[in-house]
Amino acid sequence: MINSIVNFASKLLGSPSTAEDFYRFNGGVHPAEHKQESTLKPIGKLPIPPSLVLPLRQHVGYIPKIRVKVGDYVHKGQMLAEAEGSVSAAIHAPSSGTVSAIADAIIPHPSGLPDMCITITPDGKDRWVDLKPIDWRNTPKTELVASLRLSGIVGLGGATFPTHIKVRADGKSGVHTLVINAAECEPYITCDDMLMREHADEIVKGMEIVQYLLGAERCIVGIEDNKPEATAAMRAACSALPGSSVKVVPTLYPSGDARRLIHLLLGTEIPHDKRSTDVGIQVFNVATVRAIYRYFTFGEPSLSRIVTMTGNVANPQNFEVLFGTPLQTLIAAAGNAGADTTHFIMGGPMMGFDLPSANVPITKAANCIIAATPHMFAAPPPAMPCIRCARCADACPVNLQPQELYWFAKSDNFEKARDYNLFDCIECGCCSYVCPSNIPLVQYYRYAKSEIIAADKAKEAADLARERNEFRLARIEREKLERAQKHAERAASAKKEEAQTSTGDAKPAATDTGTQASAAADDAKKAAIERAKAMKQAQTENDTPAASEAQPAKSEKALAAKTAADNDPDKQAKIAAAIARAKAQKLAAAQSAADNAVAAQAAGDSAAEQTKTEQSKQDKQALIAAAIERAKAQKLAAAQAGVTPKNTDNVSASVKAEIEKIDAIREKAHIADNTDKT
Amino acid sequence: MLLSSLYVMLGLALVLGILLGIAALLFKVEGDPLVARIDAILPQTQCGQCGYPGCKPYATAIANGEADINQCPPGGDAGVRALADLLGVEYKPLNAEHGMPKPKSVAFIDEATCIGCTLCIQACPVDAILGAAKHMHTIIASECTGCELCVAPCPVDCITMQPIAETPDNWKWKYPVIPIKAVSAVGGNAS
Numbered sequence: 067m068i069n070s071i072v073n074f075a076s077k078l079l080g081s082p083s084t085a086e087d088f089y090r091f092n093g094g095v096h097p098a099e100h101k102q103e104s105t106l107k108p109i110g111k112l113p114i115p116p117s118l119v120l121p122l123r124q125h126v127g128y129i130p131k132i133r134v135k136v137g138d139y140v141h142k143g144q145m146l147a148e149a150e151g152s153v154s155a156a157i158h159a160p161s162s163g164t165v166s167a168i169a170d171a172i173i174p175h176p177s178g179l180p181d182m183c184i185t186i187t188p189d190g191k192d193r194w195v196d197l198k199p200i201d202w203r204n205t206p207k208t209e210l211v212a213s214l215r216l217s218g219i220v221g222l223g224g225a226t227f228p229t230h231i232k233v234r235a236d237g238k239s240g241v242h243t244l245v246i247n248a249a250e251c252e253p254y255i256t257c258d259d260m261l262m263r264e265h266a267d268e269i270v271k272g273m274e275i276v277q278y279l280l281g282a283e284r285c286i287v288g289i290e291d292n293k294p295e296a297t298a299a300m301r302a303a304c305s306a307l308p309g310s311s312v313k314v315v316p317t318l319y320p321s322g323d324a325r326r327l328i329h330l331l332l333g334t335e336i337p338h339d340k341r342s343t344d345v346g347i348q349v350f351n352v353a354t355v356r357a358i359y360r361y362f363t364f365g366e367p368s369l370s371r372i373v374t375m376t377g378n379v380a381n382p383q384n385f386e387v388l389f390g391t392p393l394q395t396l397i398a399a400a401g402n403a404g405a406d407t408t409h410f411i412m413g414g415p416m417m418g419f420d421l422p423s424a425n426v427p428i429t430k431a432a433n434c435i436i437a438a439t440p441h442m443f444a445a446p447p448p449a450m451p452c453i454r455c456a457r458c459a460d461a462c463p464v465n466l467q468p469q470e471l472y473w474f475a476k477s478d479n480f481e482k483a484r485d486y487n488l489f490d491c492i493e494c495g496c497c498s499y500v501c502p503s504n505i506p507l508v509q510y511y512r513y514a515k516s517e518i519i520a521a522d523k524a525k526e527a528a529d530l531a532r533e534r535n536e537f538r539l540a541r542i543e544r545e546k547l548e549r550a551q552k553h554a555e556r557a558a559s560a561k562k563e564e565a566q567t568s569t570g571d572a573k574p575a576a577t578d579t580g581t582q583a584s585a586a587a588d589d590a591k592k593a594a595i596e597r598a599k600a601m602k603q604a605q606t607e608n609d610t611p612a613a614s615e616a617q618p619a620k621s622e623k624a625l626a627a628k629t630a631a632d633n634d635p636d637k638q639a640k641i642a643a644a645i646a647r648a649k650a651q652k653l654a655a656a657q658s659a660a661d662n663a664v665a666a667q668a669a670g671d672s673a674a675e676q677t678k679t680e681q682s683k684q685d686k687q688a689l690i691a692a693a694i695e696r697a698k699a700q701k702l703a704a705a706q707a708g709v710t711p712k713n714t715d716n717v718s719a720s721v722k723a724e725i726e727k728i729d730a731i732r733e734k735a736h737i738a739d740n741t742d743k744t
Numbered sequence: 745m746l747l748s749s750l751y752v753m754l755g756l757a758l759v760l761g762i763l764l765g766i767a768a769l770l771f772k773v774e775g776d777p778l779v780a781r782i783d784a785i786l787p788q789t790q791c792g793q794c795g796y797p798g799c800k801p802y803a804t805a806i807a808n809g810e811a812d813i814n815q816c817p818p819g820g821d822a823g824v825r826a827l828a829d830l831l832g833v834e835y836k837p838l839n840a841e842h843g844m845p846k847p848k849s850v851a852f853i854d855e856a857t858c859i860g861c862t863l864c865i866q867a868c869p870v871d872a873i874l875g876a877a878k879h880m881h882t883i884i885a886s887e888c889t890g891c892e893l894c895v896a897p898c899p900v901d902c903i904t905m906q907p908i909a910e911t912p913d914n915w916k917w918k919y920p921v922i923p924i925k926a927v928s929a930v931g932g933n934a935s
Contacts, residue, residue: 123912177915448922509920516916523914528788531889534870535790535798 087313089333091326093463094318095496097253097416099292104256104374104382109264111386112399114161118186118390119427120146121173125226127153132184138165141195143367146184149215155228155430156218158367160388163188174393174412174429178422186390197365202275210279210362217361218368223247223258223322223351224413226431229358232348233279242346244282245331246273246355248289248296249315251322252414255434257372258352260384262289262296266303269352272359274307280348285310287352288327292317319416320494324349326463338490353433373428375400377436378407390427396435397424403437411436415443416495450503458497458507464490468497472507475514480521483514491515778807785826789818790869791891793843798869806831817843818890849907850888851895855880857902864894864903 122129130147134140140159147157167185172178202210214230221227246269250258262269277285287304289297291314304310315321315330325336328347336342342349353371360366369388373396376382380401387396393410397403403410410421412432421435428435436442458468466487474483488511497507782803789799794815796802805811806827813827814836821838828835838844853864853873860878865871872888875881895903908914 173912175912175915176917177910177912179910179912179915181912506920509917512917513919520914520916524787527889528786530887531788531790531870532783532799534872534887535788536800538869538871539798 088315088330091329093461095499100254101256104376107383109260109384114188115391115395119183120390121183124429125155125220134165143195155220160369161188162193174426176419199365200362202362219357220430222353241280241282241348244277244285245349246287248352249322251319254376255414257374257433259293259296261372266299268356268359270303270307272355287312288331290317374434378404378439379437387428393424406439407437446504449505457500461496461500475510480518779803782806787818789889789891814839815842817845820845847907849890849905850885851883852906854902857900863897867893867897
């Protein structure tokens with residue numbers, strides 16, 4: 067309320083007022099800071115932990131591809147997993163040692179579900195791989211971006227977006243301003259503050275590299291006014307870099323959000339469907355910039371980060387932590403958590419999430435770990451009905467209508483929520499913070515967002531399935547036509563041949579038109595389906611004597627084995643073989659007529675063949691299926707019993723011919739497909 | 745005067761008629777848009793549980809008023825509601841005759857048992873099974889719609905349906921629920 071009055075007054079006076087060097091955004095809140103506790107000591111170092119667990123999912127985008135196997139010895143800085151796809155990042159060994167496991171383990175994720183991790187048992191020697199510094203001033207930008215892809219560097223502010231994507235502008239993007247995000251607006255977190263106090267020179271050198279990569283003319287560092295030491299350090303360091311400046315912004319959550327910070331520093335509002343680069347601005351976190359500096363200057367890939375360990379621990383402090391370090395090591399270094407600690411929060415209290423356990427590793431996204439007690443973060447009182455006070459709308463820094471979004475999300479009216487720009491919500495939690503009814507608004511938005519994303523994915527999958535189904539139906543139709551055409555051609559040529567060679571009393575042959583042939587093919591198919599159905603029925607009634615008339619003893623044995631339901635794979639294979647055999651035999655019996663037809667064909671009776679072209683064709687196909695089945699069964703049985711297969715030779719010629727024919731059709735279809743596509 | 749006004753009206757009619765004719769040619773609607781809209785709601789499992797050989801035929805049947813809207817178990821309750829919304833008819837619960845919704849799953853071929861008969865390949869409505877005669881087959885899990893049509897034709901019963909497991913990738917935030925605390929009744933006598 068006061069905020070809105072101030073806003074209104076400043077608007078009346080004409081913004082920005084002359085005293086201020088920044089542009090206020092709407093809303094925001096002032097939660098208690100709690101930053102003092104963890105800034106009393108310098109950044110601490112941790113000993114090498116007994117094991118390092120590196121989840122593959124540490125960044126936004128595709129999962130990287132594992133390049134090591136269990137038992138491999140890896141050096142510090144050696145690549146363990148390689149970026150795969152455009153948006154992805156590599157993972158490196160944070161210390162030398164042996165890869166002891168590549169398996170699922172609990173990862174720091176709100177779901178608490180396990181995911182693929184590489185576990186390294188360090189040997190304590192910390193032996194580096196050969197590092198290759200890059201002379202970035204004398205290397206083409208494309209090469210620099212390509213090498214950055216190997217560095218594993220991602221946005222260390224918490225968003226973990228792969229950095230090489232952000233700098234691949236290559237001078238064409240027209241980025242004129244580089245904004246360095248040092249606002250660190252969320253309570254408790256002080257990792258960027260401490261980093262600036264201790265390594266301001268490295269940050270500024272990194273700014274120089276990024277500025278060069280992006281071709282940006284100027285560089286602005288945005289720092290909240292609750293970090294005077296960091297501001298002084300950065301001011302001193304920035305004097306070395308022309309075109310750079312440090313701007314102090316008022317402490318107001320969430321000024322550390324990239325779009326809010328751009329608004330604060332430059333007064334530019336980025337359209338909700340555009341990126342900041344579309345208006346010539348790119349934002350980097352201070353820690354990311356420093357990582358880039360260390361990569362180019364020393365060749366060090368992304369192996370560690372500064373983590374704030376605070377809350378209910380004896381000595382809250384910032385530590386330089388190797389990725390994969392177990393959280394417990396970090397807690398122990400900070401003097402252990404108090405007895406009344408109930409859980410640990412990763413990230414800040416506003417946007418962070420409860421860790422599933424204290425057994426998770428530190429990842430690239432872990433900027434802060436808070437040991438929480440019920441006293442620090444009391445469970446919210448039960449939510450009351452919304453009283454339509456619209457305080458959430460006043461607090462929303464994105465100018466959304468949180469109360470409307472709440473109604474839509476609560477009633478699963480997702481389309482409407484999307485219409486009200488749910489996806490512009492940055493989940494900062496200001497609305498929940500100010501809600502007098504204690505409604506967990508952000509939880510509703512997260513729920514609605516993940517439901518919408520899941521529905522979109524399902525829709526995509528359905529569209530793909532529809533496309534594939536339609537393609538398949540079209541292909542079947544085409545194959546049918548092709549077959550019919552082939553039949554017609556062959557019949558025609560056979561007729562011609564007959565007219566030439568014999569003048570005998572050939573019956574009036576089929577007229578061999580395409581339509582008739584296709585009809586015949588249809589009939590054949592129907593018959594085949596009918597047969598298959600009968601077969602299936604027979605299978606379900608496997609114990610009827612019909613199925614086992616040929617070899618009743620064996621069949622019974624199989625049945626006995628089946629009823630015994632033995633899990634022994636050898637026996638199961640035997641059963642399968644027996645079933646297949648019985649089926650094949652039955653099919654063969656059913657096809658005796660067809661057998662005769664083929665026998666006649668083999669004898670070389672051309673007249674008979676001609677009259678039966680269509681019929682024998684379908685029968686032949688069925689017979690071949692039966693023969694294959696039989697041969698297979700026999701082979702299997704032979705493998706089991708050590709008997710050589712019989713009866714395969716006399717059908718193999720026709721089978722081969724048929725297979726060749728099918729292959730030819732497939733080849734043709736394939737070629738047709740390719741030409742269609744091109 | 746009368747004639748000239750007649751001519752004007754006739755001329756107008758002619759011009760507008762031609763315009764309408766051109767518009768009808770230019771903006772011709774191909775096919776039945778209703779079928780396409782119904783088809784867009786259906787889950788494209790192509791399972792045939794509705795009694796039609798695929799989602800498109802079922803959509804056509806609904807559009808022609810031959811089929812009811814509650815015959816699609818994979819679409820679930822939400823699907824029936826969407827169809828009722830689109831067609832302006834009353835919602836009705838799923839018809840149990842056509843089966844009940846199951847958790848989404850994909851087919852899995854036990855490669856040790858597969859004999860390479862290609863029967864499942866022929867049954868798959870979306871070409872999601874890879875393999876050749878006498879060679880082991882496998883399912884392309886990302887393309888599988890979970891229609892179960894490949895399960896029945898398998899002569900050696902090596903295909904099973906496996907529910908899709910929850911991973912950090914497909915995990916969803918849950919609907920916020922207010923935890924209910926059990927309060928002991930002792931001493932809580934309401935006056």
